[in-house]
Amino acid sequence: MKKMLYWTGVLTLTILFASCSSSRKASKSTPVTPxxxxxxxPLGGPEYQSDAEYWRAVQTGTSKDMSMAKKVAMQNARQDLAATVQHEVKAVIENYGQNAAVGAKNENEALYQEMARTVINQQMNGVELVGEKLFRLEDGSYRYHVCLQMSRESLGAGLSDALSNDDRLKLEFDKAQFKKVFDEEMARFAEQK
Structure with missing residues (x-):
């Protein structure tokens, strides 16, 4: 009798452990909870995110009018892109100002910032459309998704040319040093993304 109870217990424990292990496997294969x-x-993949070559901005716009949804999305993307670019270029100019051996550094830094804003505004006219998606919602309105991009290289070249051609800065501007600082900062920002 003791042997029979013993073997029944072993069999029960074996079945219990077998059923527990299979339920654990089932829960691992279904990662989504009820x-x-x-x-x-939309437009959320890696090809729509900023990288070493381009700044990118993804935005949406919603309206009852399809063209207004597109205008809102484009305007939001342009503002987002401009803010990002200005922030990163400001850091480049500050670092360049610190690295350059200039007498009136603060005055020149303000001129660099002013020139940078002008160049960024000019470059914003040349942003490229990367992707767009349009959805019609249940209430009849439209939601437009858009991704715009701006080339880091063309902005860097535009900034360098503008700064080297300015009469006030021409004597103190070191194009090679600026390009070096610009490239270092862009690499640093690209790694953060």
């Missing part, structure tokens, strides 16, 4: 729904973000 009630969770994965949402795909």
């Amino acid at each position: 009630g969770e729904i994965e949402v795909t973000i």
